[in-house]
Amino acid sequence: MGNDQLPSWRNTHAKHAVTEFVAAVTDPGSADFVAEADRIAVFDNDGTLWTELPMYAQLAFALDRAAELGHPVSLDELHAGGMPALVDLVTLTHAGVTTAEFDAACRRWLASARHPRTGRPYPAMVYQPMLELLALLDRSGFSCWIFSGGGTDFMRAFASEVYGLPPHRIIGSVGGIEFRAGPGGPELVKTAAIQVINDGPQKPASIHAHIGQRPILAAGNTDGDLPMLDWASASPHRTLQLVVRHTDAEREYAYDRDPILGSGTGQLDAIAAAHEWTVIDMAADWSAVYPALS
Amino acid sequence: MGNDQLPSWRNTHAKHAVTEFVAAVTDPGSADFVAEADRIAVFDNDGTLWTELPMYAQLAFALDRAAELGHPVSLDELHAGGMPALVDLVTLTHAGVTTAEFDAACRRWLASARHPRTGRPYPAMVYQPMLELLALLDRSGFSCWIFSGGGTDFMRAFASEVYGLPPHRIIGSVGGIEFRAGPGGPELVKTAAIQVINDGPQKPASIHAHIGQRPILAAGNTDGDLPMLDWASASPHRTLQLVVRHTDAEREYAYDRDPILGSGTGQLDAIAAAHEWTVIDMAADWSAVYPALS
Numbered sequence: 015m016g017n018d019q020l021p022s023w024r025n026t027h028a029k030h031a032v033t034e035f036v037a038a039v040t041d042p043g044s045a046d047f048v049a050e051a052d053r054i055a056v057f058d059n060d061g062t063l064w065t066e067l068p069m070y071a072q073l074a075f076a077l078d079r080a081a082e083l084g085h086p087v088s089l090d091e092l093h094a095g096g097m098p099a100l101v102d103l104v105t106l107t108h109a110g111v112t113t114a115e116f117d118a119a120c121r122r123w124l125a126s127a128r129h130p131r132t133g134r135p136y137p138a139m140v141y142q143p144m145l146e147l148l149a150l151l152d153r154s155g156f157s158c159w160i161f162s163g164g165g166t167d168f169m170r171a172f173a174s175e176v177y178g179l180p181p182h183r184i185i186g187s188v189g190g191i192e193f194r195a196g197p198g199g200p201e202l203v204k205t206a207a208i209q210v211i212n213d214g215p216q217k218p219a220s221i222h223a224h225i226g227q228r229p230i231l232a233a234g235n236t237d238g239d240l241p242m243l244d245w246a247s248a249s250p251h252r253t254l255q256l257v258v259r260h261t262d263a264e265r266e267y268a269y270d271r272d273p274i275l276g277s278g279t280g281q282l283d284a285i286a287a288a289h290e291w292t293v294i295d296m297a298a299d300w301s302a303v304y305p306a307l308s
Numbered sequence: 309m310g311n312d313q314l315p316s317w318r319n320t321h322a323k324h325a326v327t328e329f330v331a332a333v334t335d336p337g338s339a340d341f342v343a344e345a346d347r348i349a350v351f352d353n354d355g356t357l358w359t360e361l362p363m364y365a366q367l368a369f370a371l372d373r374a375a376e377l378g379h380p381v382s383l384d385e386l387h388a389g390g391m392p393a394l395v396d397l398v399t400l401t402h403a404g405v406t407t408a409e410f411d412a413a414c415r416r417w418l419a420s421a422r423h424p425r426t427g428r429p430y431p432a433m434v435y436q437p438m439l440e441l442l443a444l445l446d447r448s449g450f451s452c453w454i455f456s457g458g459g460t461d462f463m464r465a466f467a468s469e470v471y472g473l474p475p476h477r478i479i480g481s482v483g484g485i486e487f488r489a490g491p492g493g494p495e496l497v498k499t500a501a502i503q504v505i506n507d508g509p510q511k512p513a514s515i516h517a518h519i520g521q522r523p524i525l526a527a528g529n530t531d532g533d534l535p536m537l538d539w540a541s542a543s544p545h546r547t548l549q550l551v552v553r554h555t556d557a558e559r560e561y562a563y564d565r566d567p568i569l570g571s572g573t574g575q576l577d578a579i580a581a582a583h584e585w586t587v588i589d590m591a592a593d594w595s596a597v598y599p600a601l602s
Contacts, residue, residue, distance in 0.1 A: 188517060193535050200535070200542050202539075226460070248494050
């Protein structure tokens with residue numbers, strides 16, 4: 015098995031679909047060959063590359079940071095307060111700091127916080143099979159990008175290192191940024207303005223803004239990823255769509271609703287079935303879920 | 309001179325400053341060494357990489373396209389109408405089309421239109437010395453990016469090919485984009501909304517959003533580039549700032565005001581002098597301005 019590039023994928027349809035696609039688009043003799051510059055792959059993050067339950071990691075960060083700043087909020091209060099309470103929390107925990115200060119706060123939290131169920135640091139809650147897929151694609155001349163609903167600055171504090179992607183390929187929701195002269199030189203300060211909520215139809219728009227090319231591979235796990243998958247599938251090249259299904263109550267979680275935004279997977283499931291997109295059944299298709307802890 | 313990597317640069321201070329900087333940051337034995345992943349260079353486009361007089365190329369495109377669409381506007385009418393007239397022109401010529409249709413319209417124009425003074429196609433109005441600099445930086449492990457006030461979609465229609473940059477490294481002002489189901493599949497449609505005017509303090513904010521790393525080299529030619537130059541100069545690494553001065557009435561133009569936005573170079577000149585940034589005097593420092601026509 016030393017030759018197996020996806021060792022945490024069982025020998026099922028999903029693995030065959032991935033390896034056959036990669037072989038075809040990288041084979042200069044194949045009718046499906048795609049030049050390296052056009053081998054663009056886009057991934058959702060929460061629920062596609064790492065665990066998003068019992069709540070988004072970034073929400074856990076925000077709750078911990080609010081407490082640290084002397085304004086603790088409970089999850090119940092947040093649910094009761096609805097969108098205004100969420101905006102208040104984001105303003106308190108994500109604004110009024112420089113980008114460098116925010117990055118440092120994220121990194122401190124990512125190094126110390128533990129997932130409530132597994133006890134793992136959050137960066138160790140990434141899916142081992144997806145790490146193997148990202149590495150296979152990288153070796154095969156693909157450029158892999160993340161287009162997530164999570165905040166760009168939060169994600170870049172871990173995702174560059176964990177997924178092996180340069181920061182410019184990690185794109186999420188974005189708040190305001192102000193350039194100002196600080197005591198030690200020019201600074202970028204995060205403001206409470208929400209500029210981009212990178213979900214649903216915004217994902218293809220963000221892909222256009224940040225890449226300017228159409229992907230040939232897209233992976234997601236909720237209806238909010240559907241426009242991105244749809245956009246990639248209409249490329250003139252051969253394409254691959256991956257849909258992660260959370261079917262593994264024992265090793266991860268079993269659910270089909272986004273934990274916060276509430277968007278489900280009903281539409282996505284129907285379209286995936288109609289178009290024969292590749293569904294990844296976590297319980298059946300993956301022999302391991304998380305990386306071994308060192 | 310076969311060894312000269314910047315053959316269109318005269319043997320003056322500007323050339324020495326560039327070659328010495330590149331040598332220092334790429335020499336693993338130097339105290340100024342910068343790892344390849346951190347060798348980020350950012351360039352303004354209009355007036356820094358290509359000619360911006362007698363008017364921005366994109367404005368010439370818009371006027372030609374308005375005429376083609378049956379709504380001709382003269383430059384005098386545009387000046388008289390101020391900002392509302394400019395917004396009307398942009399709406400007419402840049403919105404209500406898919407990104408694919410707009411790209412095709414830009415490419416048709418770029419292939420057929422001619423600069424009024426030189427008779428050259430606009431893509432041949434780029435500065436040969438800057439093409440040589442981009443190539444030198446690329447060979448030296450730099451990632452070169454454009455952060456311009458011009459429109460991202462317009463620039464990508466020529467800049468990728470002419471400057472040798474992937475589309476994701478060409479960033480400018482941005483209008484609205486809507487994702488919709490079209491007759492032949494999903495489409496991105498350009499709307500009249502103005503999302504980002506990529507000038508002044510927006511440039512460092514855009515650099516943060518699109519790169520997520522601080523540049524070590526920045527090049528510009530007006531006060532609107534000052535925040536970008538300033539932001540790069542405050543990097544913890546050794547940095548280089550390049551300021552292009554239009555001093556060549558004979559081969560290009562001699563001026564120190566932005567042709568439309570009106571921002572001048574007064575602030576930039578004062579700060580460049582105070583910080584000993586590298587000023588490129590086009591007439592004195594460049595032996596050729598434009599590429600030879602093939």
